[in-house]
Amino acid sequence: MSSEVTTYQLLDGKAASKAIRDRIATEAAEVTAHRGRPPHLAAVLVGDDGASRTYVNSKVKACAAVGFRSTLIEESADLTEEELLGMIDRMNRDPELDGFIVQLPLPKHIDEEKVTLAIDPRKDVDGFHPENIGRMVLGLPGYLPATPAGIVELLRHYGVETSGKHCVVVGRSHIVGTPMSILMSRNSEPGNCTVTITHSRTRDLSSIVRQADILIPAIGKPEFITADMVKDGAVVVDVGIHRMPDASRKSGFRLVGDVKFDEVAPKCSWISPVPGGVGPMTITSLLLNTLKAAKG
Numbered sequence: 001m002s003s004e005v006t007t008y009q010l011l012d013g014k015a016a017s018k019a020i021r022d023r024i025a026t027e028a029a030e031v032t033a034h035r036g037r038p039p040h041l042a043a044v045l046v047g048d049d050g051a052s053r054t055y056v057n058s059k060v061k062a063c064a065a066v067g068f069r070s071t072l073i074e075e076s077a078d079l080t081e082e083e084l085l086g087m088i089d090r091m092n093r094d095p096e097l098d099g100f101i102v103q104l105p106l107p108k109h110i111d112e113e114k115v116t117l118a119i120d121p122r123k124d125v126d127g128f129h130p131e132n133i134g135r136m137v138l139g140l141p142g143y144l145p146a147t148p149a150g151i152v153e154l155l156r157h158y159g160v161e162t163s164g165k166h167c168v169v170v171g172r173s174h175i176v177g178t179p180m181s182i183l184m185s186r187n188s189e190p191g192n193c194t195v196t197i198t199h200s201r202t203r204d205l206s207s208i209v210r211q212a213d214i215l216i217p218a219i220g221k222p223e224f225i226t227a228d229m230v231k232d233g234a235v236v237v238d239v240g241i242h243r244m245p246d247a248s249r250k251s252g253f254r255l256v257g258d259v260k261f262d263e264v265a266p267k268c269s270w271i272s273p274v275p276g277g278v279g280p281m282t283i284t285s286l287l288l289n290t291l292k293a294a295k296g
Contacts, residue, residue, distance in 0.1 A: 008265050009158070011237060011272040013150075016157040017280035024287050025066040031294050032067065039294035040069040041125065041286070042091060042100035046084065046110070047077035052103045059101075062283045068290065071097075081110045085118050092120040098293040099125030099143075101286070125289035128175070137182055143289045148180040150281030151216065151237050153288075155190040160214075160235055160270055167193035168212035170205070170225070170258070176218040176239055184214070217258035225259040227267055236264060236271040239278050 032038040041063055043056050056072060063070035073087070084102070091100050100123055106112050121131040127145040135142030144152075155162060167184045171177035177197060184193040193214065198205055200219075209215060209229045217225050218239035230236065240258030257274030265271050272278055 008268040009270050011154050011158055011160075011235075011270050011277055013154060013272060013277040013280040016154050017284045019157065020153060020284050021062070021066050021287065024284075024291055027291055028067040028294075031291070037096070038067055038069045039290050040071070040096060040098050041290045042071040042073060042097055044073045044075065044084070044087065044100065044102045046075045046079050046103070047107050049105065052105070056103050059283055059286060062287060063290075066287055068287070077107045079107075079110075081114070084110060084115060088115065088118045092118075092123060097123065099123045099290045101126045123293060125286055125293055127179075127289065133174075133179070136179060139186060139188075143292065144183070144285070145175060145179045146285040146289070147176050147218075147239065147278060147282045148183050149288070150283075150285040151180065151239070151278060152183050152190050153285065154237065154272065154278070154281045155235075158270065160190065162190040162214060163192040165193050165213035165235075166211055167195045167214040167216065168209055169195065169197045169216045169218065170199075170209065171218035171220065171239070172197055172199040173218065180216055180218065184216075219258050221258060222256050223258070223260040225264060227260070227263040230264050230267050232267050233269045234267065236268050237278065238272050238274050241274055241279060 028039055043059055045052060045056050060070045060072055088102070091097055102115055104112060106115065116128050119129055121129045124132055125143055127143040132142040136144055162184065169177050169181045181195045181197040184191060185195045196208060198208055202208065206229045209225065210231050212231065212234055214235045215230060216237045216239060220240060222240065222242040222244060236259055238257035238259040242256050243253045244256050245252065246254040255275045261273065
């Protein structure tokens with residue numbers, strides 16, 4: 001007899017984001033009334049990467065919805081590294097700008113590490129500067145990387161129990177996997193997990209993933225996680241997002257995550273959908289960081 005969990009609950013990022021953004025809008029109005037200008041976020045987009053443009057446009061719309069001012073700076077792909085670093089220096093010194101992001105990836109002739117290091121940590125609302133990463137590790141105030149922080153907020157919103165659980169993170173990027181492992185192991189709620197971080201060199205990955213009470217795949221491979229890799233009752237938070245050709249759709253494609261959702265969901269207690277799970281929470285985290293910057 002199968003021991004599958006037949007009813008699962010969705011970690012609905014759209015619904016959670018709406019609740020959190022309503023609170024952000026209220027606090028933004030208070031900030032605006034107090035200092036005479038709204039929180040101000042700028043985004044720099046270099047080149048014409050379609051996914052980056054879509055993501056940046058979503059950020060601009062989200063700012064408008066919560067009463068933030070936003071500035072979108074679009075530059076051609078032949079912008080030089082020196083020119084970009086000069087722009088960053090000016091934004092660092094702009095007293096009217098609370099926070100800004102430089103959308104990645106950048107054209108190959110620009111050193112992303114040099115760009116990240118050039119951003120003033122006090123305006124680094126993406127949370128990628130080493131000073132903010134260090135503050136996260138030590139549990140000090142700072143700006144958390146948007147996607148991992150968004151996942152923590154998603155778990156908090158739905159009251160998912162994490163203390164004492166075994167969390168397995170699949171992927172070790174500095175944007176998601178590594179900071180995710182740190183946040184889930186911190187002495188906080190959500191948090192207090194025993195964390196295993198896995199990656200492309202992990203031996204017998206499936207057996208380790210099967211041990212997860214909380215599974216967070218961020219491996220960048222479409223539908224990589226299948227039902228036989230997930231234990232009954234697990235919480236699954238899918239970070240991946242991929243366009244897959246689908247002739248039956250008007251768009252010609254469908255969006256999928258790192259998890260084979262239809263197959264895995266029946267085994268879960270909670271699972272996030274793609275789209276509509278982690279994505280909206282990432283942008284909400286960026287808004288939270290910008291609000292924090294505006295409050296000083």
